Amino acid sequence: xxxxxxxxxxxxxxxxxxxxxxxxxxxxxxxxxxxxxxxxxxxxxxxxxxxxxxxxxxxxxxxxxxxxxxxxxxxxxxxxxxxxxxxxxxxxxxxxxxxxxxxxxxxxxx
Amino acid sequence: xxxxxxxxxxxxxxxxxxxxxxxxxxxxxxxxxxxxxxxxxxxxxxxxxxxxxxxxxxxxxxxxxxxxxxxxxxxxxxxxxxxxxxxxxxxxxxxxxxxxxxxxxxxxxxxx
Numbered sequence: 001x002x003x004x005x006x007x008x009x010x011x012x013x014x015x016x017x018x019x020x021x022x023x024x025x026x027x028x029x030x031x032x033x034x035x036x037x038x039x040x041x042x043x044x045x046x047x048x049x050x051x052x053x054x055x056x057x058x059x060x061x062x063x064x065x066x067x068x069x070x071x072x073x074x075x076x077x078x079x080x081x082x083x084x085x086x087x088x089x090x091x092x093x094x095x096x097x098x099x100x101x102x103x104x105x106x107x108x109x110x
Numbered sequence: 111x112x113x114x115x116x117x118x119x120x121x122x123x124x125x126x127x128x129x130x131x132x133x134x135x136x137x138x139x140x141x142x143x144x145x146x147x148x149x150x151x152x153x154x155x156x157x158x159x160x161x162x163x164x165x166x167x168x169x170x171x172x173x174x175x176x177x178x179x180x181x182x183x184x185x186x187x188x189x190x191x192x193x194x195x196x197x198x199x200x201x202x203x204x205x206x207x208x209x210x211x212x213x214x215x216x217x218x219x220x221x222x
Contacts, residue, residue, distance in 0.1 A: 031210075033210065033211065035213075040215075041147075041198045041200070041215060041216040041218065042213065042214075042215040042216060043200060043202075043213040043216075044213070045210055045211060045212065045213065048210040086153065088153075094166070095158075095165060095166040096166075097143070097155050097158060097166045097168070098143065098145070098155060098202075098211065099155070100152060100153040100154075101152075102152050103152060103153075
């Protein structure tokens with residue numbers, strides 16, 4: 001079983017819809033990243049969370065440390081949100097190295 | 111301030127050759143980590159350097175090595191290239207990990 005699991009693997013939404021991506025992890029962490037990767041490869045860190053909730057524009061990320069679960073929400077989705085979203089944990093049991101989920105490929109149709 | 115710079119962006123090598131990739135971190139960041147991304151395995155941790163010392167290493171064969179210089183720039187080297195080494199290689203810098211990671215744009219390596 002992977003240490004970081006994401007769901008769904010793929011998601012297609014119509015423009016304007018609310019999108020939720022989930023991440024569950026089984027290791028101890030010091031923090032969790034939500035990353036965005038567009039075609040071409042570059043990765044951008046959207047959020048780093050160690051507790052609670054963060055909001056940036058139309059993006060909201062939450063984390064429940066007790067349940068070892070995080071969610072990324074995209075409100076009023078737009079075609080430019082089409083990308084791969086990756087959950088990555090800073091694994092405190094492994095020297096704080098990043099351990100990644102498999103990613104969620106999001107396609108937002110106009 | 112300038113982001114994380116990786117060079118080259120694209121590289122084509124033949125089997126058996128070796129390759130060196132470079133990563134310049136954000137100014138002031140002392141930690142550089144390297145990752146391999148393939149369609150089959152996703153993103154995997156290669157190694158991390160802090161103040162010129164390897165601090166952590168992933169499960170990759172000894173053909174994969176790296177180093178970090180006194181100015182925090184890092185290089186990774188892959189010797190005796192195999193077709194399966196074709197991947198996007200990403201580096202990230204941090205100061206330290208608790209402040210989060212910033213990724214470079216990656217080097218896309220194709221082995222033919």
